[in-house]
Each structure stands twice: as C-alpha cells, then as structure tokens.
Amino acid sequence: MSDRVARLLPWLLVLPLLAMPLYVDGSWLIIGILGMAGAIGAIGLTVLTGTAGQLSLAHAFFLAVGAYGYAFLAAGSEPGGEASGLGLPSTVAALAAVLLAGLAGLAFSPVAARVKGLYLGVASLALVFIGEHVLRNAAPLTGGFNGRRVPTLSIGGFELTGRNPELVVLGIPFLERERLWYLSVLVLVVSIVVATRIVRGRPGRALRLMRDSAAAAGSMGVEVRRYQASAFVCSSMFAGVAGVLTALAFQYIVPQYFTLLLSVTFLAMVVIGGLGSVGGAVAGGVFVTALPLVLEKFSTSLTFLADPGTGGLDATMLAHLIFGASIVLVLVVEPGGLAALGGRLRTLVRRS
Amino acid sequence: MxxxxxxxxxxxxxxxxxxxxxxxxxxxxxxxxxxxxxxxxxxxxxxxxxxxxxxxxxxxxxxxxxxxxxxxxxxxxxxxIGRAFQNIALSGHATVVDNLMVARHRLTRAGFLATALGLPGARREERIHRERVREIADFVGLGGQLNASAGTLAYGDRKRLEIARALCTEPxxxxxxxxxxxxxxxxxxxxxxxxxxxxxxxxxxxxxxxxxxxxxxxxxxxxxxxxxxxxxxxxxxxxxxxxxxxxxxxxxxxxxxxxxxxxxxxxxxxxx
Structure with a gap:
C-alpha cells in the first residue's frame, strides 16, 4: 500500500503544475516552460549517456534540428520574410520536426554504432560545429545570423501557442504562455512515461548490459551495434521535442543559442540529476534551465548581482558557478545525483 | 534433441x-x-x-x-548457445530479475516503440517471461533474491546468477x-x-x-x-x-x- 503511495507521489506534482497559470504571471510561466523543455532534452540525454553509457556532445545540434525544422516546415512563404518555409499545418510540422531530429540521429548512427563512450563524445562534437556553421550560413532555411520567426502552433484554428480565439478561465485570460504551459506539461508527462517504459523495459535492459559488458550483451542475443544506434536515434528524438518546445517558447530562434555550451549544459543537467534516471533528468533539467532565469528575475533585489554586461557577477555567471559547485558536490558526495536523494526520500516515506 | x-x-x-x-x-x-x-x-x-x-x-x-x-x-x-562469463559480467546496479530478463532478449520482440507505447503484446510478453525467469531463479537457488541488486549479492550468488542468466537464454x-x-x-x-x-x-x-x-x-x-x-x-x-x-x-x-x-x-x- 505505502509502496504504491511512494511510487505515485511524484505524480501529485502534476496537480499544482496544472493550477500554476491561475496564480503566477507570464514571466514565471516562461521560466517553467523553458525548464520543462530542458527536462525533456535531459531525459533524452540520460537515456543515451546514463543507460547506454554513450557520451554525446551533439545534443544542441538535435535541439536545433527540432527547432529550425519546425520553423521551416510550419512557416508559410510570407512576402518580405527572409527565410522560406513549406507551410505545412503546424501540428504536422511539429511531429515532422521531431522525426527529422530522429532522422538526423539516424544519419549519424553509423558513427554512433561503432564508437564507444568518450570517443563518441568527441566524434559528436563535429555535429555541433557543423550545425553552427549551417545555422549561420544557410540563410534561406535558418534566417542566418539573425535567426527566424517561429510560427504559432494551432489545432483546427485554436492557437495552442497564440491568443486566438480568446479564452478566459476563471477570470484569467489564457494567452500564449498559459496555453503553451499546458502543452508543455502534457508533452513532459508523455515524455516521462515513454522514457520510463523504455528504460525499465526490454530495450533499457539491453542498453544497460551493453554499457556494463558489451561481450555479455552479445552473448545474450543483443545486437550491440544496432542497439547503440537505436539509443542515439531515441535520444535525438527527445532532443527534437525539446527543440520544438524551446522554439515555441522563444517565438524567435537564433543560432547563438544552439552552441556547444548548450550541449555541455545538458550534460550538467543529467549529472546533477543522476545519470540514467528519468526523474533525475527532469529535476536536473528544470533546475539547470530555470536557475539563471530565476536569479535574473530577482537580480534587482539581489543587490550583489551586477547588471549583465557590466563585467561584474551577473545572474548567468552566478548560475554557472552554482552548477559547477553542484556537479562537484554530486560527484563527491552523492554520485546518484538528485535521483538518489529522491530515492532516499521515498524510502523515508515508505518507512513512516 | x-x-x-x-x-x-x-x-x-x-x-x-x-x-x-x-x-x-x-x-x-x-x-x-x-x-x-x-x-x-x-x-x-x-x-x-x-x-x-x-x-x-x-x-x-x-x-x-x-x-x-x-x-x-x-x-x-x-x-x-548460452554463455556464463568467468569475470562476472552482470549489470551491478540492476536487480537480479532485470539481469535475468535481459537474457530473454532473443526470445522476446518488443522494440523501442512497442515498449514506449506499452502495447498489449509487449506487456503480455513481459509478464510471461518474468514468470519463466522466476522459475529459473528458483532452479539455481536465487528465488529469494529476485529484487536485490546484483552488485550487493555475495560472490557465490553472483556466480550462480551468471549461470542463471545463461540458462535464461534457454540454450x-x-x-x-x-x-x-x-x-x-x-x-x-x-x-x-x-x-x-x-x-x-x-x-x-x-x-x-x-x-x-x-x-x-x-x-x-x-x-x-x-x-x-x-x-x-x-x-x-x-x-x-x-x-x-x-x-x-x-x-x-x-x-x-x-x-x-x-x-x-x-x-x-x-x-x-
């Protein structure tokens, strides 16, 4: 009984999430939306790096494929618009963008299937640089250095990320951010369920044994190379979902966002969260994405924080220092990260 | 035979x-x-x-x-052809039952998509094979430790788990x-x-x-x-x-x- 309660407990967190738009304003919601997008991306990386033991620094690249893929597929060719588009229905475009990220992963899978661990990390580095180059120079597709606008997502005329038609719930007007918030919660929940099933099920078990002993995995009938490639494709699709959500949240995407720094940030998320844990990836993803934004929001009251660009200690810098400290703390004190802390909490609940 | x-x-x-x-x-x-x-x-x-x-x-x-x-x-x-390894090659953090279930790989089909969607076929397969894995664990004398993580078992039991895992491939x-x-x-x-x-x-x-x-x-x-x-x-x-x-x-x-x-x-x- 209490075992069941302890297992269901995390899902109770969804309830306050659903009520959130009724209580907080848009500036908080956008932090949450970006946090959830980060969490989904981190889930993808933890499946690859934690469960399959394959390092990837190309996560930012696959986010970019998702983000730009959506923008390109959904945008109509507006007169005067710099970047072109295919003008697909936006929901189709969103799904296609995720598949596109998966295809990009598949295209890289001959490498992903043959190179192990740290070496894959180095090989995947190439994708980030190729990505950055393409984003800056393929202006008809990406809008070049200045980026491109992201079309709103709508189903049958109802804008999921816009403000038409008007919608008022309990006296609160549901605008872009309120609507995107609910979409993000939905996508996050689906991502968690999907990833948890994969990690606990037949593919996850095969990936873990592959990580611990490739020879043993082979002798159990696991086709090691194919599974290494599949893990990579799976991870890039999660990154694609995160990319689409990020694009919808920003409404305007620029190449400067999808750099190596973003890939490294995702690594920080999964390490702080606890490698291989879906719940940990969510916690790490939200924490790492939201912290700099929250600090920035409070920078006026946190008097020791300097304004960005003045050379002093600004919010982003402070957040990076905190990430660095957290990673060291996790590696030294609790290698299982936030997930292991959560596990202890659950044990406490079960005992009481 | x-x-x-x-x-x-x-x-x-x-x-x-x-x-x-x-x-x-x-x-x-x-x-x-x-x-x-x-x-x-x-x-x-x-x-x-x-x-x-x-x-x-x-x-x-x-x-x-x-x-x-x-x-x-x-x-x-x-x-x-089933194989048990000399230098125990188990997933240390995974449970005994998960270590055995991985050996059902060749006998099961559920891929990434079927598992992610929780399709009925994938669930049924999981249930049936868990049952058989339990039998084999009992056979080698690990039936009482199905949910212990493999890394925490005594050396002798880990050796036994190696054998059980090879048996789970139904060689x-x-x-x-x-x-x-x-x-x-x-x-x-x-x-x-x-x-x-x-x-x-x-x-x-x-x-x-x-x-x-x-x-x-x-x-x-x-x-x-x-x-x-x-x-x-x-x-x-x-x-x-x-x-x-x-x-x-x-x-x-x-x-x-x-x-x-x-x-x-x-x-x-x-x-x-």
Missing amino acids: TRALTVEGVTLQFGGIRALDDLSFTVEPGTVHAVIGPNGAGKSSTFNVISGHYRPAAGSIRFGDTDLTEMAPHRIAREG EILLLDEPAAGMPAFEKWDVASLVLSVRESLGISVVLVEHDMPVVMAIADHITVLDFGRLIAEGTPEEVQSSEAVIAAYLGETAAHDQAVTTAPSTTPTAC
Missing part, C-alpha cells in the same frame, strides 16, 4: 602468438564436457571462438548442421567458464550439482572450463586437455588422469616420468 558442437581444426592467432593451434573436439549432445589445461592453455580463447567474440584464422565451428564460424555473437546466442548448450572459481569447498560442490542438474533436468549439454580438478573429475563425462593452444589429451576422466602428456603439462617432464600412473593429478593442479 540437442545437437553436437564440433570444433574442427581451429587456429586462433594474436599477432605472432598462436592461442589455439589446429584444435579439434566434439561436444556430444547431453554430456558435460570439460576443457582443462594450465593457465594460458587457451581454454577461454576456445570459449571466445565458439561464442563468436574471436574469429579463428582457420578451421570451423559447427553446431549440428549450422556453421557458426563467421557468425556475430548475438547470432550465435540465437542459435541456442541447447551451455558454456560455463570457471563456475566454481574462488569458491569455498562446500559452495563448489553446490555448483557442481547444479551443473549436473542442468544436464539431468533441462537436458542441456554443458561445456565447462574449470581449474578445480576434483570437481571436473567428478562431473565431466568427457575431458579435453589443452596446453599452449594444442590438444594434448582427451577422453573420460580416467583416461585423462593416466595420460603422461597431461601429467607432463601440469607438473613438468620429470614428474611425468617419476609419478606412478596411479597417482592422480587431481590432487595437485588445484594449486595452479
């Missing part, structure tokens, strides 16, 4: 070193077949060639009518690499009787690499003795014990001359 495993003229080369030199032997169906020899004789190499982790420079390995020589390890596993023939290594006497004999009951109750042939001579002599039907990658003797335990070449390999040339045939080498090789 089960097929014979035939190793024929296998040579394995690592640069200038010949790990296996024109090695031939046959594992008859339903037998416990031991491969013994001093350290570095090529016992584990033999296993690695059979299970596809090494590819021989010459020769062939056949299982019944199927040629295994060029197959990848996962294809060989699918042919019904026709089981390769056991030193299943009793590093165990105290009473546990060794537990493993020995486990190996016998694998053959008796499951009808699986067993190929056994083992250093513990009393155990080998007690349970093997047939023994192949290797030294420097070459076959130096084979036969029943009695035949092998009285072979001069075997005594020479284990104890040196002079010992072979000095020792009376009645002195079984079984008392000495445990030390090496």
